[in-house]
Amino acid sequence: MSEKKLLATRAGYGQGLLDTGALHDDLVVLEGDLGAATGTTAFGKAYPDRYIEAGIAEQNEVGMASGLAAAGWKPFVTSFAIFTAGRACEIVRNAIAYNNMNVKLIGSHCGITPALDGGSHMCIEDIAWMKAIPGMVVLNPCDYNQTRLMVKKLYEYDGYAYMRTSREPVQCVTSMDDEIVIGKAQVLREGQDLTIAATGIMTTFVMEVAERLAEEGIECNVLNYHTIKPFDEETLIKYVRETGNLLTVEEHNIYGGFTESCRAALFTKADNIRTDYVAVEDRFGETGTRLSLYPIFGLDNETIYNKAKNLLNKE
């Protein structure tokens, strides 16, 4: 099932646009002068008439997408997460969501892995910003294959949605044959000892940790939340009730992120669950590499492993 080659989800997005764009000639891509980085350049080469360069003007890029949708096109708006979800946030809220336009918003270079550019380019707030908007679907696929498949799902979904993609190449833990459903978590592994719910590329690292734990005889459920909103409470509650514990893992600020969505579900639906989280502790990033920054931000495999073990040791 899993392949060894490392691929970024931004590349999966680029390939997904080619797959789906070939079948539907109303799919248009808007780009904010970052095609070389977000993965849309190949689509622009293949379909120059359906590739709209908006320049370095993300607010207008999102605003124009609203109008293009009104004129009958199906726009995919692309820039870095910090600009799509951040810079243009209120325009997403009013021109897209409040006007109920069928526009797909893509934020690449999410999390802290646009590492060398430093703090200004990282985005650990996009999930919070986007999930607070009424009716916004928020997606965070875990690997190349899943992101590629998700483009088709996004095209078919009739409404507005945000998807974050990542710069960092990671191993594929899902297959192109997987059935994915927006709003339904994917169970990647089952086990009786511990439940780990993860989102985005962190899921691929969690799979490595789960493998290591299995070698020690500890069996984990790994729930891949490619959809953060609408939140799949049912799957979470089912597995958490079985193991009595939960570790959440995300590359986002602890405030407003995926962990908070899980907490909200537990708050109303499950008691006496031992929990812990792996997330960014309310701080800005700085220049580094993923391997140098992840330990500093407590997002590395060692931290995931230790927090998993700690949850079990408390029993």
Place this chain on the structure above:
Amino acid sequence: MDIIISEWKKLAKKIRIDILKMTSEANSGHPGGSLSCVEIIITLFEHEMNLGKGSDDPDRDRFVFSKGHAVPAQYGYMLEKGILDPEEIHTFRKQGSRLQGHPVKGRTPFTDFNPGSLGQGVSAATGMALGYKMKQSPQKVYVLIGDGESDEGIVWEAASAACHYKLDNLTYIVDMNAVQLDGATKDIMNLGDLHKRYEAIGFLVDEINGHSFEELLEAFSHHEEGKPHVILAHTIKGKGVSYMEGNYAWHGKAPNAEQLEIAIKELEEA
């Protein structure tokens, strides 16, 4: 002045080599837009700005590197002038370095705003100039803007405010290298005639060759009471390295060891 300019030309060459070395070693960064603004940086820091007692002097003029991805040009200048330790060239874009991918206030000398998100530095610089006016302070504010960056609406919102508030203590310098990230500015987003646009808003406008120290000095000497000043500096992206000049592929790509060697040789022999 002649003597100074010949020194500045030597300095420009050294800074260009520093830019190439640091991006190459980091295997990351933006050589194209750094190489295009070297003469602008030198003229600002060597002549135009009042740097007071140094970076920490609260009364010195302010500098906002709004096209902050090109900061290797400023790092190169500071390395050559001893403001940074020569060894720090090896720390560019590395964990814990002062030489962050985009400059950071309090960490990087002569950094008055944390840029990275294009357009916002123009707005912040305009606010600084307004703030100094309101305090009747003589401090001046300079902001270096990209031509691609000028796509951003906030640049024009700031420009309107600069004229509305008659900020004659404010200078915009636009690095008109005609190239942005994915291609030529005229292909990505054609902004038309920036000279006429700035004039229509109410700026004092200069349009010059941004690699000519003489033209830069002349433009910086202009001032009109009650008007903000913009210098449209025509430059070449990747200036000095034949395979980089005018080529958008070198916006955000570092030279490898072999390419670095060729580039340094070209610069040294020029």
